Structures are given as structure tokens and as C-alpha cells.
Amino acid sequence: MKTCQEFAELYELYALNALDPEEQSEIEEHLEKGCPVCSDGIKRAAASMTFLATMPEQLEPPTHLRKRVLASVGIEKSNWRWIAAFAASIAALIVAIIWFSGENRRLDNALVAMRLQMERTTAQLANAQAVLQFLSEPETKQVLFGQGRPQPPRGRVLLNSRRGVLLIASNLPPAPSGKTYELWVIPNQGTPLPAGLFQSSPQGDAQYLHGGPVDLNATGAVAVTLEPASGSNAPTTTPIFVVPLTGL
């Protein structure tokens, strides 16, 4: 186990969530014991690294953004002044304005959430299109795994020498908290190569595309392991499944 002095070299990387899993677990184990020195050190490091927030070119936000932000929490100076001036004489109107302003605020916040959701959906659509293109190319080859067995993960691995490896699996329960699935491309000779991290859905389905060229002749298998959330450079657990790429 490292000393507090040795951990001190990791404070900033821990605060930025950039440590590799082994070191992260080590420092967390140490913090769980209640070390006040390291706990304070990490908080100080997190604050200091905030200087990076000042590094990007400082740009003036659009003027309407201020209004939007204030409106999102129900504050709009001019409206309130206007309301105050007429409050005594037209109480009913105030009630209506408050209701509409609340409704407007709610709708505006909902709009932001929807816009962000739309961005995410667009990205998912782009991914789906890449998968479709992958599937439609005649040179894409397919290997099934786990067939005929109801419980273990099963599915297919599709390979395309130009486009990469596509994994489609079912019966793969969501990774536990703090863990993720990692795909490995295992060459005929040499060590497994990390090919990306992915999660499965609550229903146990997973679809993951590792883009980029892959040498099919030099690849012997594809495997999946359970790894710490930030991934590993080499497998740290027994593979959940290994798919040999024979007969391609």
C-alpha cells in the first residue's frame, strides 16, 4: 500500500477521474479508511485544477442567454417590474401572468431537455446508420456464438476488414456499478488488443461497433471481459465469452 506522500502525486488525476482502475481502487480504499490528509489534498487538487476552466478563449455568450437563464428559474426583471406596477389594480391578471410565466418556464426547461435529447438521438441515429452500412456490405462476415444455450450471452460478431468489428449480443446483464464491458480483438499471435468499452441495456441487449480497419487474417478471436469503469489496457478478468473466428 502506498503512503500518503505517494498518493499525493495522484490527487489531481483522481480529482479529474483520469486514473487507471488499479490506482483508482487503491486510493479509494485508502480514502474509505478516513485519511484526512488525502481527503483534503484531493479537494484542494480539484479546486486548483479548476484553473483549466479559464484556459479556453473567453467568449461573450449571446445576450439572449442571460435572459434565458434567468427566465428558467422564474426571474425576469422587466416582467416583474411590470407586474408590480399593475398589481394593485389587476390582481386577476397577475394570477394569469404568474401561471403563464410558470408554464412558459416549465416549457422552456422542457425544451432544453428535449433539445439535448434530440442531439443524443441524432448521435444514436448516426451510429445506427454506421451499423446498417456495416451490415449491408457484402464483404462483412459473421460468426455466431452461444447458440442453443438459453442462459449465457449469445449473439453474433460481424467483421469487416475496412470497417471493424460489430458485436450484437443478448443475455448480457448490465455491468455492475463501477464496471463496464470491454471488447478485445485477439490476434493469432500476441496479446489481446483493447477494442472499446460498452454497456448492455437493462434488457440484456448490447450492440457495439469498434470502427477502423482490422486484419482478419491475423485475428484469431474476439472476446468480452468485465472491467473497471475506465477500462483496462489488458484483460483483468476471465472472459465472459470468447468467439473464435474460424472459417471466415
Next chain:
Amino acid sequence: MSLTRKADWQFRLSVKDDRELVERLKRREPQAMADLYDGYGRTTYSLILRIVRNTGVAEDLVQETFLRIWNRVHAFNYERGALGVWLLAVARNRALDYLRSVEGRMTQSTSQLEELEAPARYGDFEQSILNIDRVRLLREAFAKLNPHQREVIEMAYYEGLSQTEMAARLKQPLGTVKTWARSALKVLRDQLGQEAL
């Protein structure tokens, strides 16, 4: 970006009146939110835009950031907390969360990100910990980093990558990336006079 243009990055981090500002936010004073935005809006917008590189998305995320602060400020310990550090942590996490979702990098669960921006994490250190002089020193030290050192620190902060992910992205051995990161942090620490960052 020039370091000599002080006005470019001057912002309110841990200033004395943040304590009063937090109190006013907790009392739901309308002008407090306007003051908060006027103090941090530009830095927040610039940081988020640097991460997501899309003005429309950046505007939405700025709104989401300030709304979060408004909704969670009751849990912030203003006795010793630094409001700006918390606000910018929320901004960074919101932007990284967005980036991860569009890139399909789902390595961190929502609960982990929520934990990273919990107000309690930012309410337990002295106000003076990140004053303007300290920021200036760190910025000067950052300018001294070599391109590799700078790249890994930027990838960690603006892209939320772990060292393992950086190694894969840069096609470099993990040990090399760790060396770059740690030597970069040593330069920053040395600039502050050997004290911990």
C-alpha cells in the same frame, strides 16, 4: 490566447462576496441569480463551448448548469465553500456527460457523474484556495508544458478521458501517458512552490 490580456479570464472564483451570494441564492432573491450569471456566465459558456464545440448545445448546457446550481444551492456549505469551483465543476460534468452520450462512451454511470458534482464535494475547503494569483501562476506553469504534457492534461479535463483511454487514443503505451501526465503535474506543483496543488 494571451496571458497579458487579464480581462480575458478574470472571473469570480472564491471572492469574498460569494458567501453573501450563496446566502441570497438560498433566500431565492431574484437579483442573486442575475449576479451569479454576471459573475460566471462568460467563463461557464466558454468552458462548455470548448468541450462540446457547438454553440446551440453550449447555450442549453449553460442554462442547465445554472438551473442545477439554483436547485441544489440549499445543500452548499457556504461557510467554507467556493461557489465558483462548484459551478465550474457542474458545467464541466454537464458538458462531459453530453459528450459521452453523443460519442456513445457510456463508461461512467449517471450516478457517478452526479456524485462528482454534489455540492458537498465543494464545500469543505478554504475560500482562498483558488484566488486570482494562484490561477495566474497555474496558467503560467501550463504555458511551460511541452506539447505531450499539455495534451494529456487537456484530454483529461476537456474530454474526460482516463489515462487508459488516452493511451488508446494516442496509440502510446500506458506508461508513457502516465509519465507525461505526472511530469506535467510536477511542473504545475513546482510553480506553486512545491506545495500540493
